[in-house]
Amino acid sequence: MGRHSLPDGFRRGATGPRRRARRRNVALTTALLVAAAGGTAAAVDGGVLSFGSSCWDSAVRLRIAAAPGIAPALKDAAGYARDNDVTSDGSCLDVQVTAQDAYKVTDALRSNEKSATEFEAWVPDSGVWVSRIMADGKSVPVTPAGNVASSPVGVAMIPTAAKSLGWPVKTYSWTELADATTTSERLRLGAGDPSRSATGLLALTRLTHAVGKAKDGDILAAATAKALSLRASDSDSQVLDTLPRDLSGTEQGNPKRNQALILSEQAAFAYNTTADSGDDLDLFYPKDGSPLLDFPFALVDEPALTTDESRAALRFMTLLGEPDGRRILEKHGFRTDDDDIPDKLVTRAGGRAPQPYRELPDTPATDKEIEEALGMWTITVQSARLTTVVDISASMSKPVPGTSESRMEVTKSALSQALATFTPQDEVGLWTFSRKVDGERDYRVLVPTERLAGRAAGSTQRDLLSAAFDSLKPVKDGATGLYDTTLAAYKEATASYTKGKFNGLVLLTDGVNDDPGSISRSALVAQLRQLTDPDRPVPLIAIAVGPEADKKELDEIAEATGGSAHLVTDPSQIHSVILKAVVRAGDQK
Structure with a gap:
């Protein structure tokens, strides 16, 4: 039998809930559909299984971590499987379900903790957790196989x-x-x-x-x-x-x-x-x-599972989509068919027509909308201290493909949009850089990093920043003094660290270092590592704007601080990238 062939009892489409066409569904992965036919018959013909023996003689143990809300229903389904000798390839299913908060499982999988591999399957309450794992190449892998319920x-x-x-x-x-x-x-x-x-x-x-x-x-x-x-x-x-x-x-x-x-x-x-x-x-x-909430069913570290384990997991998942499994889920208040919603379920939940x-x-x-909302939550709730460092070299005057605006004009608009999401208690500042824009220095501090509600010269910090963003313009024939600026800005950001807030440095550039008299990249990375303090984290969020920026270079620089680098082909993406980077940095704490 093929490594990923399907267990006996599998029926395509049996996995619930049944969904409207407009809904997004997690499809059963192609890898799990290979060699579906003939498995059990071959096992019987070959004498592997005997109709005279009990399926419990070769029971397959399956451990499932499940969101607390659905864990009781899955435990009942596991009990049903035991009581009714539900089998996978002739072997009984010995399913053990443990309630675990989805965010804790996500953290364990992303950190490659030992506890992350102490179960073969995972049923979180939402696909947002699975998406987060799949987007992280360093996580223990998960393989989504379908959805078992919704709410x-x-x-x-x-x-x-x-x-x-x-x-x-x-x-x-x-x-x-x-x-x-x-x-x-x-x-x-x-x-x-x-x-x-x-x-x-x-x-x-x-x-x-x-x-x-x-x-x-x-x-x-x-x-x-x-x-x-x-x-x-x-x-x-x-x-x-x-x-x-x-x-x-x-x-x-x-x-x-x-x-x-x-x-x-x-x-x-x-x-x-x-x-x-x-x-x-x-x-x-x-x-x-x-x-x-769509309750995805996913295999954990699927390549490391035995054939029996992966097939038993799929068999248990299909049980949940069969009539008896669906009755168990509905008994616990879950929907299993969006077009056939039991009135008693809605009534018991506190709903009643004409509530829609x-x-x-x-x-x-979308994943982008979710990340943006989470990023906004992070900087809104925790409050932030961010210094923004913007490249004003001559190349920022180049047009953005498909628009009538320059890179600088679109960047200014994106920064103004981002500014609107910060609260009065957040601290934001602005530096600009090119080459020798302030005497011998490659950078200039336009607006020192202060609380947005703070007042200076009759205006709030927010007003000063808004005006400063509007005034940004490229320097004619200006080169990119990237390394010296990055080091100076990071020294200032770490020296002025504010406890209790999300501290970060946002660097936007559309080019590579073009200052032959500056510090070398290796020396910059070494000094950044020395300045980084895990107890006072200040991640560098480096944003490469346009095709001329070197993301690989920015990756190396940002990672030295526990931060991240991002490539945007359109500066209008800057706002969402900042929010996404904030989420990523927060996850690493």
Whole structure:
């Protein structure tokens, strides 16, 4: 039998949930579809299996790490497999399920910790975790094989709060719900920390996408994130603990308790199932679409698995898509078919028509949108101290292909866009560099790094930066004094490190070092390593703008500080790249 042929009982399309065509689905990987036919028959003909023996004589042990929300359902499915002698190639499935927070498993996989390989399969609550692993070439590899369930994300409220907002008749968009719950102390909104909760992250992404369309959308998105951060919990299970202990009692007025939570339908279902009579949560489903937790099933370090292990994992996954498996999942509050949603599931979760519980976003959030939302969360919640160093050499006057603007003009616009996402407590500064732009120095400090709300000469720091960005222009015949500038800026950034904030240095250049009298690259890298302190991290975020920049060179320089280098062909990508780099640097802490 082929290394990756399918186990007995596999039926293509059996893996749930059944999905609308517009939904993104994780396809069963091609590698797992090779040589599907004839395996079990060959084993019987060859005498490997005997119909007179028990399948438990050759049971296959399968260890699964699962998100806490779905772990009870998978344990029930494992029990069903044991009780009914469900087999893979004639061997019984001995499935052991352990509940583990998805962010912890993600950290372990990315760090190659020993605990990361103590299970053969992983079922997190969202594909965002799998995408993060697959984008990291240094992680323990994971192989997505399908999705086993789904659950939309909405806003759950205690009955008195829901009634005050007109539940169930009145419907709200994400922005309207956020406005209603973040502008009124009476309706305190809690959420899982988006850096640790897929529920919180998907909701934040949807919120930032929605408010971003409005005037001053970036500022509104940052303000919403800041308001959410004040009541964020480390995990979805912890956020439920922030509700009043008695939803109908006097404790609902306790300022330390939340009246509303960003929650999945399944989490609300589980809460209401165990709550005392009359203490059920009511659930609002945003009319502009609820993002979905999609519960992917992935093999962990698949090349290292035995044939029996990988095939047993696939057999257990297909069981979850069969009628008995789907009943188990639905019993625990999960959707298994987007076009056939049990009314009792929605009702138990706190939903009721005319709440739009069938409405999904037209398109799921992209990886880029998710990374941008998470980056904004990082710099908004933690507060940031960033010094931006911009190349003003002559090459920045070159046009951006497909536009009528120069590299400098598009860069200025991108920097202004990024500035709008920072809060008054963030610290931002601006340096420029070319060659000998300030006497013998290759750099000039235009705006020292200070708090954006700070005032100087009658203007705020934000005003000064905005004006400085607008004034940027390339130096005629200016060369690129990259190395000396990088060293000077990094020395200043590490010397002025601010505890409790995300400290970083953002360097934008469209060329290579063009100063023959400067420090060498090897000497620069050596000095950067000496200046780097793990207890006071200041990652260098180097952005190579255009084809003339040397990303390999910037990789070496940035990595010496624990930072990262990024190549952008269009300077308008700078904003999203900065946010992505902030996320990456935060993950490495």
